[in-house]
Amino acid sequence: MVKIIDIDALFDKYISDYVYKNIGKVKPEEIENNIPKLYEKFGKEKLDELGGLTPETYYIEYSAKELLECLKEHIEKGVAVSDFLCEALMTKKDSEKDFLISLDTAKSDEFIVYVMNVLSSMDIIPASRYFEYIVLNYPEDISELATELLSKRADQVKDLILSQFADLDDIKKERFCEVLSYASKDDKVFDLLVLEFARNKKKAYIYAGYLARYGDERALPFLLKAIEDEKITYSDFEEIRFAIEALGGEYTKERDFTKDLSYKKIKGEEKSVKES
Numbered sequence: 001m002v003k004i005i006d007i008d009a010l011f012d013k014y015i016s017d018y019v020y021k022n023i024g025k026v027k028p029e030e031i032e033n034n035i036p037k038l039y040e041k042f043g044k045e046k047l048d049e050l051g052g053l054t055p056e057t058y059y060i061e062y063s064a065k066e067l068l069e070c071l072k073e074h075i076e077k078g079v080a081v082s083d084f085l086c087e088a089l090m091t092k093k094d095s096e097k098d099f100l101i102s103l104d105t106a107k108s109d110e111f112i113v114y115v116m117n118v119l120s121s122m123d124i125i126p127a128s129r130y131f132e133y134i135v136l137n138y139p140e141d142i143s144e145l146a147t148e149l150l151s152k153r154a155d156q157v158k159d160l161i162l163s164q165f166a167d168l169d170d171i172k173k174e175r176f177c178e179v180l181s182y183a184s185k186d187d188k189v190f191d192l193l194v195l196e197f198a199r200n201k202k203k204a205y206i207y208a209g210y211l212a213r214y215g216d217e218r219a220l221p222f223l224l225k226a227i228e229d230e231k232i233t234y235s236d237f238e239e240i241r242f243a244i245e246a247l248g249g250e251y252t253k254e255r256d257f258t259k260d261l262s263y264k265k266i267k268g269e270e271k272s273v274k275e276s
Contacts, residue, residue, distance in 0.1 A: 059088035064095030205239035234263035
C-alpha cells in the first residue's frame with residue numbers, strides 16, 4: 001500500500017528554504033521564473049519524508065492498481081495530487097485494464113478526470129466508455145473532456161453516434177457534432193452537419209465552425225444562403241464568413257451592422273486595444 005504523502009507541501013517547504021537561504025541574493029521574480037527548474041531539482045532530492053527516496057522514484061515501483069488506489073485516496077482525503085504521482089501512472093501503459101476497472105468503480109468526478117487525462121497522455125482513449133460519458137448525463141467537466149478526447153477518435157465512434165443521434169437532446173447533439181467535425185469524409189456525416197447547421201440558427205457561429213473544420217466544400221451553398229439572412233448578428237456573420245473562406249469560397253457583399261449589439265461590443269473592444 002502506498003503511503004499518502006503531500007509531496008506538493010514538501011515542495012512548498014523546499015521553496016521556502018530556498019528563499020530563506022537566498023534572501024538578498026535572488027529577486028522574487030527570479031525565484032518565480034525558476035520554479036520549473038527548482039521543481040525538477042526537487043524531484044531528484046532524497047527526502048526523509050519519502051523514506052530516503054526522491055519524489056521522482058517514490059511511486060515508480062508500485063503497480064498501476066496500487067497507484068490508482070493512491071490517487072483515489074489522495075482525492076478522498078483532500079491531499080494534493082502531485083505531478084510525480086501522475087507521471088508514475090503514465091508509465092503503466094501495459095495496465096490499461098486496471099485503469100478501465102478504476103473508471104467502472106469510480107465514485108469521484110475528479111478521479112475520473114485524472115484517469116482520463118492520464119490515459120490520454122498514454123494515447124489510450126476508450127471510445128465507447130467516453131461515448132457513454134456524454135450520453136448518460138455525466139457532469140459537464142467529464143462530458144466536455146470526453147468530447148475533446150473522442151474528437152481524436154472520431155472515425156472510431158462515427159457509426160455509433162450516427163445510430164443514436166436522433167434520440168439525443170440538443171446539448172448532446174452539439175457535442176457529437178463537434179466530434180463528427182473531425183471525422184473523415186462521409187456523406188452521412190456531411191448531411192447531418194449541414195442539417196444541424198440549418199436547424200440551430202441561434203448557434204450558427206458554432207455549427208459554421210464545425211462545417212469549416214470538416215472541410216467539405218459542398219457546404220458552401222448552405223453557408224452562403226445563411227449569411228444572406230437580414231436578421232443575422234454581426235458575430236454570426238463573421239463566423240459564417242470565416243467558414244465560407246475556409247472552404248475556398250468568398251463573400252464580398254457590404255453589410256451594415258452599426259445597430260447590432262455584438263458589432264458595437266467587438267468594435268468597441270478593438271478601439272480600446274488600439275488606443276492602449
